[in-house]
Amino acid sequence: MSTNKIIRVYSIPNCDTVKKARAWLTEQGLVYEFHDFKKQGVSAGQLNAWMQAVDWEKLTNRQGTTWRKLDPAVQASATDATSAARVLQAHVSVIKRPVVEWTDGRVTIGFKAQDWEAALTNAASQA
Numbered sequence: 001m002s003t004n005k006i007i008r009v010y011s012i013p014n015c016d017t018v019k020k021a022r023a024w025l026t027e028q029g030l031v032y033e034f035h036d037f038k039k040q041g042v043s044a045g046q047l048n049a050w051m052q053a054v055d056w057e058k059l060t061n062r063q064g065t066t067w068r069k070l071d072p073a074v075q076a077s078a079t080d081a082t083s084a085a086r087v088l089q090a091h092v093s094v095i096k097r098p099v100v101e102w103t104d105g106r107v108t109i110g111f112k113a114q115d116w117e118a119a120l121t122n123a124a125s126q127a
Contacts, residue, residue, distance in 0.1 A: 007032035010042070011098040018098045021111035028120070037092045047085050050099055053107035056084040059096055066093035 007025065009032050011018040025032050050059055060078060061067060067075065070091065078084040088095050100108045106119070 005103045007103060008035060008101040009033070009098050010035045010037050010046075010095075010100070012036060012038045012093065015097050017111050020113075021098050021100070021116075024111070024113055024116065037095065042089065042092055042095070044085065044089065047088055048081075050107055050109075051081050051085065054109050056081040058109055059099070060084055060088065061094055061096040064094065064096075066091055070094070 007030055009018070009022065009025070011021075011034075013019075013034070013036055022032070022034065056078075062075075070087075074087060074091075078087045096109050098109075098111060102108065102119070108116075108119070
Protein backbone atom coordinates (compact mmCIF):
# COMPACT_ATOMS: atom_id res chain seq x y z
CA MET A 1 0.00 0.00 0.00
CA SER A 2 1.01 3.53 -0.53
CA THR A 3 2.50 5.49 2.35
CA ASN A 4 1.68 8.89 0.81
CA LYS A 5 -1.18 10.86 2.32
CA ILE A 6 -3.26 10.93 -0.83
CA ILE A 7 -6.26 8.87 -1.80
CA ARG A 8 -5.30 6.43 -4.55
CA VAL A 9 -7.93 4.98 -6.86
CA TYR A 10 -6.90 1.90 -8.81
CA SER A 11 -9.03 0.76 -11.71
CA ILE A 12 -9.66 1.19 -15.40
CA PRO A 13 -11.03 4.53 -16.61
CA ASN A 14 -13.98 3.29 -18.65
CA CYS A 15 -15.68 1.39 -15.79
CA ASP A 16 -19.05 3.01 -14.96
CA THR A 17 -18.67 2.36 -11.22
CA VAL A 18 -15.26 4.01 -11.28
CA LYS A 19 -16.63 7.02 -13.14
CA LYS A 20 -19.23 7.43 -10.37
CA ALA A 21 -16.59 6.98 -7.66
CA ARG A 22 -14.28 9.55 -9.21
CA ALA A 23 -17.14 12.02 -9.65
CA TRP A 24 -18.12 11.52 -6.00
CA LEU A 25 -14.57 12.17 -4.80
CA THR A 26 -14.43 15.33 -6.90
CA GLU A 27 -17.84 16.49 -5.59
CA GLN A 28 -16.55 16.04 -2.03
CA GLY A 29 -13.51 18.18 -2.85
CA LEU A 30 -11.16 15.27 -2.18
CA VAL A 31 -7.84 15.10 -3.96
CA TYR A 32 -6.99 11.69 -5.35
CA GLU A 33 -4.60 10.01 -7.73
CA PHE A 34 -5.91 7.65 -10.38
CA HIS A 35 -3.90 4.56 -11.31
CA ASP A 36 -5.01 2.83 -14.51
CA PHE A 37 -4.02 -0.74 -13.79
CA LYS A 38 -4.71 -1.79 -17.35
CA LYS A 39 -1.99 0.59 -18.60
CA GLN A 40 0.21 0.85 -15.51
CA GLY A 41 -0.24 -2.68 -14.18
CA VAL A 42 -0.47 -3.91 -10.62
CA SER A 43 2.64 -5.18 -8.90
CA ALA A 44 2.64 -8.49 -7.07
CA GLY A 45 3.37 -6.62 -3.84
CA GLN A 46 0.43 -4.28 -4.37
CA LEU A 47 -1.90 -7.16 -5.11
CA ASN A 48 -0.69 -9.01 -2.03
CA ALA A 49 -1.28 -5.96 0.17
CA TRP A 50 -4.83 -5.62 -1.15
CA MET A 51 -5.49 -9.31 -0.57
CA GLN A 52 -4.29 -8.99 3.02
CA ALA A 53 -6.54 -5.98 3.54
CA VAL A 54 -9.75 -7.22 1.88
CA ASP A 55 -9.35 -10.94 1.07
CA TRP A 56 -8.70 -12.42 -2.35
CA GLU A 57 -12.29 -13.54 -2.85
CA LYS A 58 -13.65 -10.03 -2.39
CA LEU A 59 -11.00 -8.69 -4.76
CA THR A 60 -11.88 -11.21 -7.50
CA ASN A 61 -14.79 -10.03 -9.64
CA ARG A 62 -16.52 -13.23 -10.66
CA GLN A 63 -19.56 -11.35 -11.97
CA GLY A 64 -17.81 -9.39 -14.70
CA THR A 65 -17.43 -9.98 -18.41
CA THR A 66 -13.71 -10.67 -18.21
CA TRP A 67 -14.23 -13.47 -15.68
CA ARG A 68 -17.01 -15.02 -17.74
CA LYS A 69 -14.76 -14.99 -20.82
CA LEU A 70 -11.91 -16.76 -19.06
CA ASP A 71 -11.31 -20.39 -19.85
CA PRO A 72 -13.11 -22.54 -17.23
CA ALA A 73 -9.77 -24.11 -16.28
CA VAL A 74 -8.37 -20.64 -15.49
CA GLN A 75 -11.47 -19.82 -13.43
CA ALA A 76 -11.17 -23.11 -11.55
CA SER A 77 -7.50 -22.44 -10.83
CA ALA A 78 -8.32 -19.51 -8.51
CA THR A 79 -8.75 -21.48 -5.30
CA ASP A 80 -6.67 -19.52 -2.79
CA ALA A 81 -4.77 -16.23 -2.48
CA THR A 82 -1.68 -17.50 -4.31
CA SER A 83 -3.52 -18.97 -7.28
CA ALA A 84 -5.96 -16.05 -7.44
CA ALA A 85 -3.03 -13.62 -7.51
CA ARG A 86 -1.69 -15.35 -10.63
CA VAL A 87 -5.08 -15.00 -12.35
CA LEU A 88 -5.50 -11.36 -11.27
CA GLN A 89 -1.99 -10.44 -12.43
CA ALA A 90 -2.59 -12.04 -15.81
CA HIS A 91 -6.09 -10.58 -16.18
CA VAL A 92 -6.23 -7.27 -14.29
CA SER A 93 -9.78 -6.61 -15.47
CA VAL A 94 -10.88 -9.41 -13.11
CA ILE A 95 -9.96 -7.19 -10.15
CA LYS A 96 -13.14 -5.75 -8.65
CA ARG A 97 -13.22 -2.00 -9.10
CA PRO A 98 -12.32 0.43 -7.81
CA VAL A 99 -9.66 -0.48 -5.31
CA VAL A 100 -9.12 2.56 -3.11
CA GLU A 101 -6.27 3.20 -0.71
CA TRP A 102 -7.44 5.87 1.72
CA THR A 103 -5.19 8.32 3.55
CA ASP A 104 -5.71 6.46 6.83
CA GLY A 105 -4.39 3.20 5.35
CA ARG A 106 -7.74 1.50 4.76
CA VAL A 107 -8.33 -0.34 1.50
CA THR A 108 -11.83 -0.59 0.07
CA ILE A 109 -13.24 -2.37 -2.95
CA GLY A 110 -16.18 -1.10 -4.98
CA PHE A 111 -18.17 2.08 -4.63
CA LYS A 112 -21.24 2.89 -2.58
CA ALA A 113 -21.60 6.59 -1.82
CA GLN A 114 -23.30 6.02 1.55
CA ASP A 115 -20.50 3.69 2.69
CA TRP A 116 -17.79 6.10 1.62
CA GLU A 117 -19.59 9.01 3.32
CA ALA A 118 -19.88 7.04 6.57
CA ALA A 119 -16.21 6.00 6.42
CA LEU A 120 -15.09 9.60 5.90
CA THR A 121 -17.29 10.79 8.77
CA ASN A 122 -15.87 8.10 11.07
CA ALA A 123 -12.30 8.91 10.04
CA ALA A 124 -12.85 12.63 10.65
CA SER A 125 -14.37 12.03 14.09
CA GLN A 126 -11.36 9.93 15.12
CA ALA A 127 -8.80 12.46 13.87
